[in-house]
Amino acid sequence: MKKVGIAILGLGTVGGGTYQILTSKKQYFAKYHNLDVSVESVLEINEARLKQLGVDPAIVTKNIAEVVSNPNVDIVVELIGGIEAAKSFIITALKHGKTVVTANKELIAKYWHEIEETAKANHTGFYFEASCVGGVPIIRTLTESMQANEIISIKGIINGTTNYILTKMADEGRDFEEVLKAAQKKGYAEADPTADVEGFDAAYKLSILSSLAFNVKVPLDKVYREGISKVTKEDIFLGKELGYTLKLLAIGKKTPAGSEVRVHPTFIKNEHPLASVKGSFNAVYLVGDNVGEIMLYGKGAGALPTGSAVVSDIIFAAGKADHFYVPFINSKDGEKGVRFNDDFSCEYYLRMSVIDKPGVLAKIAGAMGSNNVSLREVIQRGTAQQDGSVTLILLTHITNEKSIKAAIREIEKLTDAVVSIDAMIRVE
């Protein structure tokens, strides 16, 4: 039976889940995968956590040099997170000929090239299924099942915290701040929720997934990013009446104008398979030129779901005849001549507060028309407020981001007609 020695760096949530799976399933891996998988080294300074998980003190170290010089360690699993020390630990492990498995999306999104080059130069493997969408096997699907396809588009609900918040807002009619606070109390949102609610986490994952989908490295700074902190329950409910569900979508598209990558609150049709993805569940919806539409759905976070992805990478890597595999085909060269499209196009939903008097709609429609934005629906909501204003909802036909923004700037100047533009939400 092939021996596979594992080092785990970091016993946080995912590290702990990974440790538990590896130790509890030892017999299972032997029986069904013919692999003798053993945890040979654990790098962790939190004594309480080590005790809690029952880690043998003999395999605990605080020193990366000790990990990488251990000849019994074949695969180093980095689950510390963040950039440093994770990055130097990974580079060190690769340079010592160890295969690396990680769940570190931020690191891959920012330093993929450097890690890739180090892995290639040292003939080692680098795996990161767990970096995107937890237990959902989206990376293996892209690399091992979609080979016959050019991926045309990818749309994902790839952040559980924001989907939980949006679901609660929709189901219970509560405000963003209120739901966020409740989510923080329950541990569903971080004390500093910025990475999740402002879309950074989703942007990291989209950078990785669209790089794999489109066969070209998509730099993080090409990802347009807008979070959910300004989403109101009003828009969620108005959208629902119009047939839409509001989701924080990560969208990647191949268009004649270049690759398009963006994370923002998005209205999707209630019938779309992504619309029924609720709570902390995640899903990725792909369109390939041959396979058509497919969707993968599951838990995007959590100790055991993400640990399941980490361990699947370990078994996948260990099962290789040559114990070496680099599942990426990106390279710096791949970016040359690649165009990115920041003037993407879609339909738009606008909510504004306007003066309730004749001629106002004509002015707004005029500003739209002069910027080549064509309207497909205009709805006035409710009766005039004390200040004489009413709510106006506009839905456009497909138009360009730059055009709609120019139209909005023009409408904002119509101070005798428009009180405020309160929301602009993209419709896919």
Next chain:
Amino acid sequence: MKKVGIAILGLGTVGGGTYQILTSKKQYFAKYHNLDVSVESVLEINEARLKQLGVDPAIVTKNIAEVVSNPNVDIVVELIGGIEAAKSFIITALKHGKTVVTANKELIAKYWHEIEETAKANHTGFYFEASCVGGVPIIRTLTESMQANEIISIKGIINGTTNYILTKMADEGRDFEEVLKAAQKKGYAEADPTADVEGFDAAYKLSILSSLAFNVKVPLDKVYREGISKVTKEDIFLGKELGYTLKLLAIGKKTPAGSEVRVHPTFIKNEHPLASVKGSFNAVYLVGDNVGEIMLYGKGAGALPTGSAVVSDIIFAAGKADHFYVPFINSKDGEKGVRFNDDFSCEYYLRMSVIDKPGVLAKIAGAMGSNNVSLREVIQRGTAQQDGSVTLILLTHITNEKSIKAAIREIEKLTDAVVSIDAMIRVE
């Protein structure tokens, strides 16, 4: 660049799709997979089809001996379907050291052991992603992404024809026979629809998928099978009112009493992710002990989606360092001591026509109780018919198949109370 020579046996729907993908994506495979993939041999007797696809006559043959003796052929793709000649062609190819890729679910469900032994004895590979659920990468997910999991249950909508028919019946309030005829006219159902509507096709796939999920060969004759030909629009609508959607589900479960494998019309909650899988779309919903719930969704049939799965197997096999891979871990030995549970348990929906007079419900409830079946809901529908009967809907708590069947036999004998038992549908 590594050369990979392909032989295609059979240019039907999937064979044609596969041929189109392989030829149109030749540059793509070279660029992104570093593989020089070429179709070296095609076995097909239909001259019109060969012409339609523009196959070079120099590579066409009618003789399997010519295919397997061709040293340029590395991978033989069997897309003839059915048992013979497909089976002998596959065995012959394996014996000549060729890796085999197939979409032939019936053949695998019935002769997996023999094919597996031949592949192992000849150190060749045998791949069959396309045999189950077309473009949905469910087999690769089970073998390459779920290694850290014991699969607890698998539930699938894995036959597009029946899902199309049930969706139409539900959305348009039409009868089974009427929808089937329309589907046949449009080519969505075969002239002889038995394999689809009676659940044989789903049973083949469930046998394969549950074998992989549960790490033990599940023989086809252990799969309980019941089709949709007796499903009525009445039950679809009554179920909907009660919060259920009717689907032909393929269900595999690991229970303390043994493995449970069954295909039958099933009520699932409207909120279940499988309930929104409509028309000809397919989906497989898995629960793993670590990953929790995941679902894969997509097109389960069609030339290009299924061709996409065939080609993904080709690229996966060709990318192996040793060009050899057997993705199954089943064996005849695996079956020893494996128990199968034919007395499965679930909730039940019963619709019956009963005499509208006092004491009737007591008799029915008594027959249920004496067979240990506990009722959770009893609903009388509508007013008495001319014959004095009314419709009665019963929903049970979880009970055993044998108990409910014994209760039904007893109720059928209550001729002074019960006119007919019109439907029994399992609820998951």
